[in-house]
Amino acid sequence: MKFFNILPLAVATTALVLPEPEVMQQIAFEDNSKHTLLSDIQTSLPSKEEIKHRVEETFSSIVDSSKNAFDDAFELATNGLKMASDELTEEYFDAKSWMASALRPYHHHRHDSPPHDGPHDPHHDHPPHHEPGHDKPHHPPHHKPHESNQTVYELIASSKYTTKLAELINEDSDLVKLLNGTSANFTVFAPTDEAFSKIPEHHKKPTKDLIKKVLSYHISGEFYPAGRILVTRTVPTLLGGKYLSSNPDDTPQRLSTNIGLRGLTVNFYSRVVAANIFGTNGVIHGVDSLLLPPPSAARIVTLLPSEFSTLELALRKTDLWDSFNTTEGHLGGTLFAPTNFAFKTLGPKVNAFLFSEYGSKYLKALLQYHTVVNQTLYSDAYYSGGDSKTEDNHRIPKGKFHIDLPTLLKDHYLSVDIARFGRLIDIRINGFTHVSVSDGVAKDGVIQALSGVLIPPKKVGEDLVQYQGEDLTVEDLKQRLEPFAKDEADKHDL
Numbered sequence: 001m002k003f004f005n006i007l008p009l010a011v012a013t014t015a016l017v018l019p020e021p022e023v024m025q026q027i028a029f030e031d032n033s034k035h036t037l038l039s040d041i042q043t044s045l046p047s048k049e050e051i052k053h054r055v056e057e058t059f060s061s062i063v064d065s066s067k068n069a070f071d072d073a074f075e076l077a078t079n080g081l082k083m084a085s086d087e088l089t090e091e092y093f094d095a096k097s098w099m100a101s102a103l104r105p106y107h108h109h110r111h112d113s114p115p116h117d118g119p120h121d122p123h124h125d126h127p128p129h130h131e132p133g134h135d136k137p138h139h140p141p142h143h144k145p146h147e148s149n150q151t152v153y154e155l156i157a158s159s160k161y162t163t164k165l166a167e168l169i170n171e172d173s174d175l176v177k178l179l180n181g182t183s184a185n186f187t188v189f190a191p192t193d194e195a196f197s198k199i200p201e202h203h204k205k206p207t208k209d210l211i212k213k214v215l216s217y218h219i220s221g222e223f224y225p226a227g228r229i230l231v232t233r234t235v236p237t238l239l240g241g242k243y244l245s246s247n248p249d250d251t252p253q254r255l256s257t258n259i260g261l262r263g264l265t266v267n268f269y270s271r272v273v274a275a276n277i278f279g280t281n282g283v284i285h286g287v288d289s290l291l292l293p294p295p296s297a298a299r300i301v302t303l304l305p306s307e308f309s310t311l312e313l314a315l316r317k318t319d320l321w322d323s324f325n326t327t328e329g330h331l332g333g334t335l336f337a338p339t340n341f342a343f344k345t346l347g348p349k350v351n352a353f354l355f356s357e358y359g360s361k362y363l364k365a366l367l368q369y370h371t372v373v374n375q376t377l378y379s380d381a382y383y384s385g386g387d388s389k390t391e392d393n394h395r396i397p398k399g400k401f402h403i404d405l406p407t408l409l410k411d412h413y414l415s416v417d418i419a420r421f422g423r424l425i426d427i428r429i430n431g432f433t434h435v436s437v438s439d440g441v442a443k444d445g446v447i448q449a450l451s452g453v454l455i456p457p458k459k460v461g462e463d464l465v466q467y468q469g470e471d472l473t474v475e476d477l478k479q480r481l482e483p484f485a486k487d488e489a490d491k492h493d494l
Contacts, residue, residue: 090213092269093441093442094269095300095304097268098437148278151280153176156179156188164191164196165191165193165196168211171211179219179282180281185223186282187222188284189272189285189287190285190286190287192273192288216239217237218291219238220238221236222235223283230423231422233438234439235256235266238252241443243327243332244332245383246331251394256439269289271289294442299442301335308337310340311337311340314363314367317363318363332373333385334445335445336371336414336435339451349473366453368409370407372408376446379418379420380395380420381394382394399420400419401418402415402416409456414429415429432452435451454467455477456481458476
């Protein structure tokens with residue numbers, strides 16, 4: 001009989017312990033064949049450093065005596081999250097978890113705060129000390145990681161915890177060859193058998209094309225050990241971005257990673273239960289739920305009426321919804337999406353005007369100013385829909401990054417500044433408005449949720465003056481949007 005009560009996220013092969021809000025109280029592990037009872041850790045709460053040291057020693061000893069590090073990692077893994085849906089669909093996105101993933105609630109942002117000077121400014125809008133994600137992640141101990149003479153495919157195929165995944169991979173000889181080869185240092189987010197058990201028994205078997213699509217979304221052609229994931233928001237996969245670029249093979253669909261109360265999650269719902277299982281050609285991370293490709297940006301908006309019902313109403317009222325609710329006519333895109341709270345900050349008079357019959361054309365121009373097509377800007381990657389680029393060119397470098405993105409509002413650009421220091425990322429538009437929740441990964445682009453509504457600049461003499469949060473009147477808004485508030489005959493949609 002085996003008993004264990006451990007941290008939800010532990011790294012067996014390198015003994016990297018990821019930060020968790022709750023400390024471990026006891027580790028006990030009994031195996032009648034290979035391992036002795038590890039009962040020296042008491043139930044009283046030791047210091048964090050002592051816990052870290054003991055966990056490292058425990059996991060290292062297990063790995064050193066193991067024939068399959070993958071099995072040992074899963075012996076020490078717990079399984080929790082259930083799929084929100086009772087059916088296996090082709091696409092899935094946990095919208096509520098995405099919104100809850102923000103380190104800071106958007107309504108805590110100060111709209112009158114000055115432009116940021118970079119990620120090293122200790123006084124500027126960094127997460128409070130009590131928020132998850134504030135502490136730096138622990139670095140791996142300086143010992144040699146467990147060496148395996150097996151490929152990532154062989155590790156998966158020989159593990160008793162990934163038998164169902166292995167069966168699916170074995171049905172695709174090309175995938176077997178790929179994961180057995182040395183063409184890349186792969187990263188595999190491997191669903192456990194428990195993850196497959198969440199699929200309803202009555203569900204019909206997916207098509208081979210769907211299986212290949214889903215499996216490709218679990219694999220990255222790049223090397224992402226746990227340490228790299230800790231400082232990365234999105235991860236490229238082998239699933240081509242069909243709706244992101246004219247060169248989908250060169251523009252991968254991305255996964256999103258998050259660190260929160262539940263540990264490390266992928267796409268906000270699939271928890272990493274074991275990490276850093278190294279093979280000769282890559283690394284495996286075990287996850288407790290299947291990773292399904294995301295739906296369209298428009299679908300994500302509809303999934304969150306508590307956050308985006310005003311935005312959806314605005315899109316439908318201005319006849320822009322049909323253009324947004326299709327993957328045709330654009331290759332990727334970035335929707336800077338004002339939340340319900342953001343619209344509320346405009347005040348009742350401005351909102352009443354925008355949603356009136358007379359103000360509809362101004363509302364349409366305002367929405368177009370929030371929309372970028374053919375250019376997809378994640379917090380740490382950038383795709384230009386029509387361009388063929390290598391993955392190295394997709395990456396946004398650490399430190400400061402600036403880009404001007406063209407909007408649907410003719411000749412108007414959004415000035416975007418990204419300050420990036422590890423996982424701490426601050427995105428500001430026009431030097432003022434914050435992205436409150438980043439990287440709502442969609443199949444046809446990305447949603448960046450805003451803490452305020454973007455207001456176009458106004459011309460003062462020969463200069464364009466950006467809106468900086470001052471009180472906005474209806475007349476001022478009309479002045480800013482008048483040149484673009486055209487009749488239906490002169491509309492400029494997607």
